[in-house]
Amino acid sequence: MMEPAALYLRLSQEDGERWGESQSISNQRIFLTQYCQANGFTVAECYIDDGYTGTNFNRPGFQRLLRDIERGKIKTVITKDLSRLGRDYIETGRYVECYFPEKGIRYIAVNDGVDTGKEESAGNDMSAFKAVFNDFYARDVSRKVRSALTAKRRAGEFIGAWAPYGYQKDPKQPGKLVPDPESAGVVRRIYRDFLKGESVRGIAEGLTEDKIPTPMEKRSGGLKAQRRWNESTIRRILTCETYAGNLTQNQSKTISYKVKKRIPVPKKEWIVVSNTHEPLITKEEFQMAQQLFKTRSSPREPKDRHLLSGLVFCGDCGSPMTFVKDGPRTYLVCSSSRRYPGSCKTHCVREDEVERTLLDSLRKLSEGIQPQSLYPEFPRKSRELAARELRSAKEQLEFYRRAGRDSENFPNIQRQFLSYCELWQRKVDALEEELTAEDPQDRREMAARELLRFERPGRTTIQALVKKIVVCGDKSLELYFSFPDPRITP
Numbered sequence: 114m115m116e117p118a119a120l121y122l123r124l125s126q127e128d129g130e131r132w133g134e135s136q137s138i139s140n141q142r143i144f145l146t147q148y149c150q151a152n153g154f155t156v157a158e159c160y161i162d163d164g165y166t167g168t169n170f171n172r173p174g175f176q177r178l179l180r181d182i183e184r185g186k187i188k189t190v191i192t193k194d195l196s197r198l199g200r201d202y203i204e205t206g207r208y209v210e211c212y213f214p215e216k217g218i219r220y221i222a223v224n225d226g227v228d229t230g231k232e233e234s235a236g237n238d239m240s241a242f243k244a245v246f247n248d249f250y251a252r253d254v255s256r257k258v259r260s261a262l263t264a265k266r267r268a269g270e271f272i273g274a275w276a277p278y279g280y281q282k283d284p285k286q287p288g289k290l291v292p293d294p295e296s297a298g299v300v301r302r303i304y305r306d307f308l309k310g311e312s313v314r315g316i317a318e319g320l321t322e323d324k325i326p327t328p329m330e331k332r333s334g335g336l337k338a339q340r341r342w343n344e345s346t347i348r349r350i351l352t353c354e355t356y357a358g359n360l361t362q363n364q365s366k367t368i369s370y371k372v373k374k375r376i377p378v379p380k381k382e383w384i385v386v387s388n389t390h391e392p393l394i395t396k397e398e399f400q401m402a403q404q405l406f407k408t409r410s411s412p413r414e415p416k417d418r419h420l421l422s423g424l425v426f427c428g429d430c431g432s433p434m435t436f437v438k439d440g441p442r443t444y445l446v447c448s449s450s451r452r453y454p455g456s457c458k459t460h461c462v463r464e465d466e467v468e469r470t471l472l473d474s475l476r477k478l479s480e481g482i483q484p485q486s487l488y489p490e491f492p493r494k495s496r497e498l499a500a501r502e503l504r505s506a507k508e509q510l511e512f513y514r515r516a517g518r519d520s521e522n523f524p525n526i527q528r529q530f531l532s533y534c535e536l537w538q539r540k541v542d543a544l545e546e547e548l549t550a551e552d553p554q555d556r557r558e559m560a561a562r563e564l565l566r567f568e569r570p571g572r573t574t575i576q577a578l579v580k581k582i583v584v585c586g587d588k589s590l591e592l593y594f595s596f597p598d599p600r601i602t603p
């Protein structure tokens with residue numbers, strides 16, 4: 114059975130495509146007609162744009178083709194190669210990747226081996242094309258949205274999905290906050306209690322006792338029950354300048370258009386616009402609260418916590434070792450023998466010696482260790498993936514560059530290769546940008562690297578690396594790490 118097909122022919126005036134006979138309209142026509150005859154197609158219609166550039170789609174022939182597709186007259190479109198369809202990657206990609214499939218159109222670019230009607234067709238792997246199109250398109254959109262939102266924030270417009278607790282969005286004026294009659298009083302109460310000297314925890318307990326709906330409860334209209342106020346909610350309200358009438362936004366952001374997780378934004382990048390709406394508390398009250406946080410903040414970790422506390426155990430009875438200060442030195446002593454003298458041989462080792470032994474052996478272990486492997490609990494998949502993609506993109510780029518150089522005697526083919534170079538270059542750029550963007554993983558990795566240099570490792574790092582340390586009778590140490598010994602290949 115012969116399948117009717119539409120042929121699309123294009124030749125531009127200015128971009129040097131008129132250089133040879135092979136691209137002329139009549140040649141394209143002969144070429145495509147022969148292809149149809151050989152492959153079981155009849156020519157239903159021929160759409161021609163003679164003298165039109167491929168960098169946009171405002172071409173009468175192409176527009177007529179689209180109209181006929183819309184009318185359902187066309188089911189198959191054939192061009193000599195992809196570049197006859199268009200030279201703008203984004204737009205051409207949109208037709209090939211979105212529009213044609215949507216309309217059920219089979220598209221064939223003969224010289225590029227593209228045939229969307231045949232899954233196994235070699236050129237259907239337009240991966241370069243697809244990758245760049247998808248990536249560029251998504252990135253572009255995300256960037257546009259971001260910059261539009263930033264402009265709105267700078268103008269003092271509230272653009273969040275939910276008004277901050279204590280406010281509601283003005284139904285008459287989008288982007289403006291007005292006090293919420295139900296919860297504005299609660300915010301004032303939180304500040305009042307805090308300034309009176311109540312602790313953050315005390316405030317949370319008081320609100321819970323009085324059965325005041327939490328922000329989450331309120332937002333969900335009572336559907337989501339989170340009936341207890343927690344300290345972090347109170348702390349957030351007490352540090353949010355929006356309540357003093359200065360709209361504060363951009364305190365967190367999504368990592369990228371690919372990774373939707375939100376991360377906090379450094380304070381200097383917050384967008385604060387003064388006097389944008391009715392305050393719930395005065396500016397003085399807000400400043401006083403911030404001052405109180407500074408002076409009252411209790412250190413979370415008592416200063417006298419030891420680097421190894423909780424990690425060292427007695428080798429005889431298994432009891433934890435406690436830290437005992439004696440003069441300028443601190444010793445580790447079996448807690449059992451300390452409490453019940455004689456219950457265990459009194460082991461006693463110097464803290465600084467244990468630390469030194471541990472760090473020495475960590476240092477030895479670290480030779481040849483990958484920082485990431487110290488943190489197996491933090492998968493680095495997405496970055497690894499990006500790095501892998503980057504490597505292969507670079508290989509592709511190199512391949513097409515070489516191909517471009519080798520094909521200088523065949524300008525038509527060379528142009529095609531060079532266009533692929535351009536595509537892969539964009540992909541490489543995009544990936545490089547992504548990989549250099551700041552990532553919370555970076556900080557962990559930096560911590561691990563720092564540790565590997567062994568400059569003053571912190572408690573958290575040590576706790577992450579060491580399972581336990583056992584002190585044996587002869588004061589020798591058994592060290593247990595929470596990562597596999599890198600020198601032992603599994």
Ligand SMILES: [Zn+2]
Pocket residue numbers: 427428429430431432447448449450457458
């Ligand atoms: Zn003991």
